[in-house]
Amino acid sequence: MGTNDQTRSLPRGLRLVAAAGAAALTLTAGLTTPLDPAPRQARAADDGRKVLTVAVAQSVDSLSPFLAVRLLSTSIHRLMYEYLTNYDPKDNHAIAGLATKWEPSPDKLTWTYTIRSNSKWSDGEQATAEDAAWTFNKMMTDSGAATANGSYVGNFRKVTAPSPTKLVIELKKPQATMTALDVPIVPKHVWEKVSDFSEFNNDKSFPVVGNGPFTLTGYKADSYVRLKANKSFWRGTPKFDELVFRYYKDQDAAVSALRKGEVSFVAGSPSLTPAQAASLEGADNIQVNDAPGRRFYALATNPGAQAKNGEKFGDGHPSLLDQRVRNALFLAVDREAVIDKVFQGHAVEGEGYIPPRFQNYFWKPSANQKLAYDPAEAARLLDQAGYKKNGDGKRVGKDGKPITYRVLCHATDPNDKAVGKYLQEWWGELGIGVQLNCLDNVTDPWLAGKYDLAFDGWSVNPDPDFVLSIHTCGALPATPEETGATDNFICDKKYDELYAQQLAEYDPAKRADIVKRMESRLYDLGYMNVMAYPNAVEAFRTDQIRSITTMPAKAGNIYGQDGYWSWWSAVPADSSGSSDNASSTGVVVGIVAGVVVLGGLGAFAAMRRRATAGDRE
Amino acid sequence: MTAEATPALVGDTQQTAPGPRVRRGSAYPRYLAGKVAGAAVSLLAVLVTSFFLFRLIPGDPVKTMTGGRQVSAGQLAAYREEFGLDLPLWRQFTDYCGKALTGDFGTSYQFRAPVVDKITEALPNTLLLTGTAFVLYTALGVFLGTRSAWRRGGLGDRFNTGLALTLYSIPSFWLGLLLIIVLSVGIGPLPGMFPTGGMESGGKEGFAYVVDVAHHLVLPVVTLVAVEYGQTLLVTRSALLDEMGSDYLTTARAKGLRDDLVRRRHAVPNALLPTVTLIFINLGRTVAGVILVETVFSWPGLGGLFYQALSVPDLPLVQGLFFVFAAAVIVMNTLADLVYPLLDPRVAR
Numbered sequence: 028m029g030t031n032d033q034t035r036s037l038p039r040g041l042r043l044v045a046a047a048g049a050a051a052l053t054l055t056a057g058l059t060t061p062l063d064p065a066p067r068q069a070r071a072a073d074d075g076r077k078v079l080t081v082a083v084a085q086s087v088d089s090l091s092p093f094l095a096v097r098l099l100s101t102s103i104h105r106l107m108y109e110y111l112t113n114y115d116p117k118d119n120h121a122i123a124g125l126a127t128k129w130e131p132s133p134d135k136l137t138w139t140y141t142i143r144s145n146s147k148w149s150d151g152e153q154a155t156a157e158d159a160a161w162t163f164n165k166m167m168t169d170s171g172a173a174t175a176n177g178s179y180v181g182n183f184r185k186v187t188a189p190s191p192t193k194l195v196i197e198l199k200k201p202q203a204t205m206t207a208l209d210v211p212i213v214p215k216h217v218w219e220k221v222s223d224f225s226e227f228n229n230d231k232s233f234p235v236v237g238n239g240p241f242t243l244t245g246y247k248a249d250s251y252v253r254l255k256a257n258k259s260f261w262r263g264t265p266k267f268d269e270l271v272f273r274y275y276k277d278q279d280a281a282v283s284a285l286r287k288g289e290v291s292f293v294a295g296s297p298s299l300t301p302a303q304a305a306s307l308e309g310a311d312n313i314q315v316n317d318a319p320g321r322r323f324y325a326l327a328t329n330p331g332a333q334a335k336n337g338e339k340f341g342d343g344h345p346s347l348l349d350q351r352v353r354n355a356l357f358l359a360v361d362r363e364a365v366i367d368k369v370f371q372g373h374a375v376e377g378e379g380y381i382p383p384r385f386q387n388y389f390w391k392p393s394a395n396q397k398l399a400y401d402p403a404e405a406a407r408l409l410d411q412a413g414y415k416k417n418g419d420g421k422r423v424g425k426d427g428k429p430i431t432y433r434v435l436c437h438a439t440d441p442n443d444k445a446v447g448k449y450l451q452e453w454w455g456e457l458g459i460g461v462q463l464n465c466l467d468n469v470t471d472p473w474l475a476g477k478y479d480l481a482f483d484g485w486s487v488n489p490d491p492d493f494v495l496s497i498h499t500c501g502a503l504p505a506t507p508e509e510t511g512a513t514d515n516f517i518c519d520k521k522y523d524e525l526y527a528q529q530l531a532e533y534d535p536a537k538r539a540d541i542v543k544r545m546e547s548r549l550y551d552l553g554y555m556n557v558m559a560y561p562n563a564v565e566a567f568r569t570d571q572i573r574s575i576t577t578m579p580a581k582a583g584n585i586y587g588q589d590g591y592w593s594w595w596s597a598v599p600a601d602s603s604g605s606s607d608n609a610s611s612t613g614v615v616v617g618i619v620a621g622v623v624v625l626g627g628l629g630a631f632a633a634m635r636r637r638a639t640a641g642d643r644e
Numbered sequence: 645m646t647a648e649a650t651p652a653l654v655g656d657t658q659q660t661a662p663g664p665r666v667r668r669g670s671a672y673p674r675y676l677a678g679k680v681a682g683a684a685v686s687l688l689a690v691l692v693t694s695f696f697l698f699r700l701i702p703g704d705p706v707k708t709m710t711g712g713r714q715v716s717a718g719q720l721a722a723y724r725e726e727f728g729l730d731l732p733l734w735r736q737f738t739d740y741c742g743k744a745l746t747g748d749f750g751t752s753y754q755f756r757a758p759v760v761d762k763i764t765e766a767l768p769n770t771l772l773l774t775g776t777a778f779v780l781y782t783a784l785g786v787f788l789g790t791r792s793a794w795r796r797g798g799l800g801d802r803f804n805t806g807l808a809l810t811l812y813s814i815p816s817f818w819l820g821l822l823l824i825i826v827l828s829v830g831i832g833p834l835p836g837m838f839p840t841g842g843m844e845s846g847g848k849e850g851f852a853y854v855v856d857v858a859h860h861l862v863l864p865v866v867t868l869v870a871v872e873y874g875q876t877l878l879v880t881r882s883a884l885l886d887e888m889g890s891d892y893l894t895t896a897r898a899k900g901l902r903d904d905l906v907r908r909r910h911a912v913p914n915a916l917l918p919t920v921t922l923i924f925i926n927l928g929r930t931v932a933g934v935i936l937v938e939t940v941f942s943w944p945g946l947g948g949l950f951y952q953a954l955s956v957p958d959l960p961l962v963q964g965l966f967f968v969f970a971a972a973v974i975v976m977n978t979l980a981d982l983v984y985p986l987l988d989p990r991v992a993r
Contacts, residue, residue: 086755086952088754088756173722174723225726228755228756248765251844271846276948277821277940279821280940280942283824283825287830466702468703468955470707510704510720
């Protein structure tokens with residue numbers, strides 16, 4: 028046995044050397060082959076194609092426009108398919124898409140769209156009104172096809188295509204949002220073969236037939252989405268040859284990838300943090316775009332949850348039913364401190380419901396209407412409403428107990444927690460307690476109406492109909508057991524009347540005027556207190572993207588626009604190649620370092636083996 | 645205790661003497677049947693648990709999925725009907741069990757694709773990452789653990805144990821981010837050498853694709869190996885230390901064997917049992933993926949999928965994944981149970 032063992036030891040020694048060599052090879056192969064291919068790739072692929080790489084984190088839910096609801100997926104659909112209309116990047120007004128013109132009938136119930144004759148599907152077929160009519164009809168008749176965008180056709184009575192360039196939509200009642208139908212029009216000749224729309228994900232066969240500025244050529248879940256420029260796009264060919272969305276699930280890793288040049292653009296999810304933005308400010312070849320956002324960040328108050336059938340539920344604090352109390356609470360919120368300390372300057376102080384980037388609908392309170400930060404006035408209002416301080420300095424409710432409000436906050440949002448701490452301080456000085464309920468999923472207590480106040484926020488579309496509709500009585504749940512589209516159970520008759528008026532008003536200026544009156548009403552009611560409009564903070568490499576259209580054009584954002592403007596307009600920067608030289612130096616340094624380290628380790632191990640054997644034998 | 649059962653003898657003779665197999669011949673089938681039956685019961689329990697456990701998660705899947713967009717009450721109702729959420733709980737349960745027993749875990753709410761497809765899509769990615777790391781950290785842990793024990797208290801032992809403990813206590817996501825900053829982006833004169841994240845650059849085929857994936861694999865594997873090898877090292881080291889004073893080792897040395905061989909042929913096989921347990925537990929865990937490392941390196945594996953499924957909650961996906969994770973651990977533990985008697989025949993008795 029002993030002899031046998033001894034004789035085997037020689038090949039084992041060889042094996043060790045071979046193993047060390049293999050390990051060294053693996054590592055150095057990893058280093059050398061496509062070492063640092065990314066910076067080159069982001070500017071130009073091996074065959075000279077200009078590639079624009081965008082870091083994303085959100086998974087694609089579906090690549091079928093009938094199913095997709097997530098921002099990334101719907102943004103990709105914007106690139107793949109034309110919609111009837113688009114939004115002007117300068118000021119968000121409706122402009123031509125697949126339709127070149129549109130006109131309502133005098134009775135406001137029939138809309139006639141002229142479909143352009145210079146848009147072709149990527150398989151060479153002509154895009155016609157018949158495709159549009161088929162898309163809408165499918166959504167009206169097949170519940171699977173209505174999954175994502177069914178609400179757009181809820182008021183449609185009939186959709187027809189009398190000619191290849193003429194689309195007619197008949198409505199049940201007037202609807203002012205007919206130039207904001209964000210529905211991708213798909214090629215009938217491809218999609219009519221789909222049997223089950225609720226399960227067809229459009230992600231197996233590439234390239235996918237489309238007529239947008241880009242054509243989808245590849246997709247791998249949570250790895251990448253690839254699109255190539257549509258050379259025959261009617262508005263003009265994109266300047267980049269290829270657009271790639273690459274996955275970075277961790278935002279810090281995405282920022283590192285931008286810093287390295289592996290990606291051309293990082294948006295953050297939903298925005299870069301102040302720390303990330305600060306770290307990128309002043310970095311070489313990187314520009315941070317701190318743009319006015321499309322979101323509002325608000326403090327919603329429970330108005331007493333109720334269903335459409337009038338049944339009350341939930342347990343909102345009764346004192347909040349008094350408008351003076353709601354207004355007092357907002358008077359004691361120092362919004363400047365929220366902007367400076369919480370958002371660290373990356374937000375704009377909140378006023379009306381709709382953010383200022385939508386200038387047609389932006390409204391702000393007049394000087395005497397505004398609830399500016401004024402703790403003394405807040406205390407006076409609370410005294411006036413009958414909520415006076417007791418001997419301990421606590422304000423007591425009508426039941427004689429000290430008031431403590433439960434504030435629902437999203438555990439995943441650091442801003443909620445930070446503002447919550449401030450509320451405890453500010454409202455504590457008023458004599459009101461604050462109990463922060465930070466949860467991963469706030470849906471359950473929210474839907475059950477079991478909260479007093481809640482941090483709330485929505486992204487606003489160029490057409491504000493949806494964010495206005497969620498505060499109407501019609502959005503309340505039918506019964507307490509069901510869920511409705513309501514945001515926080517607001518039901519106000521005057522607001523509802525204005526909502527109905529704006530929906531039937533086809534004159535843009537008059538409609539905007541009504542919308543502003545709705546915002547004024549919402550402000551006075553004090554159920555939705557907008558504290559801030561958070562900025563969209565994003566960054567891109569100037570050595571890869573020379574210019575790109577923001578939306579709005581003057582100080583706007585790049586990612587998640589209403590339209591395809593950013594990626595369609597992006598102009599590649601001329602590649603200098605200096606960074607390529609640096610990376611090839613890196614290759615050499617990397618190889619040498621790897622070989623030296625591994626060689627050293629191998630020699631050390633071999634010496635130790637020999638020494639051990641010698642010592643003990 | 646019977647004659648062949650002294651630890652030293654068992655250990656020393658298991659490669660050469662067939663003695664213990666005589667006993668094993670009668671006990672092993674019963675032992676095997678018991679373990680397999682136990683595993684089957686556990687799997688059934690997991691199947692039932694996975695249904696009820698995730699219904700305790702707060703959150704309405706339909707409301708979460710439709711949150712933030714325009715939906716009508718009719719659409720919400722259609723969702724509930726499509727997902728079967730309008731049915732009474734007992735009906736949902738019987739439907740689920742009936743289908744699960746045929747390997748059908750239903751359709752993911754958020755991805756509109758069969759759960760089995762989503763899992764089989766991500767499983768190879770996870771196995772590539774965790775499997776590679778598993779092989780490396782197990783080999784490294786056993787290798788360094790035996791050497792540390794053999795040279796107990798020496799400089800190498802103190803260095804190895806200290807380093808392993810330090811790395812073991814470092815959060816993997818933090819180490820991952822550091823590696824990205826240092827080795828991927830590059831610091832000072834050190835250039836970026838590895839991709840920042842993902843599994844592939846895309847658009848590559850054949851050998852170039854393999855190399856590309858290997859290149860992407862380096863940093864996440866290094867991270868995993870660094871934080872995981874310490875456990876194996878420490879278990880191997882302490883098990884071997886227990887064996888160090890045994891008489892059979894003295895005998896082996898007295899025969900004139902090289903120290904290296906005494907360790908490898910005699911001491912290590914006898915000290916391996918606790919390590920084997922750990923190896924099989926780790927092997928079961930490889931399927932569950934590693935959420936933090938997968939996230940930091942944007943690796944499209946099961947860990948990330950599970951996180952996404954939980955946040956809805958996407959009940960069919962969550963149930964399917966939970967079952968697969970639990971099944972992997974159960975199967976591996978059962979395999980470990982079946983291997984023990986081969987390493988130490990006393991176990992089966």
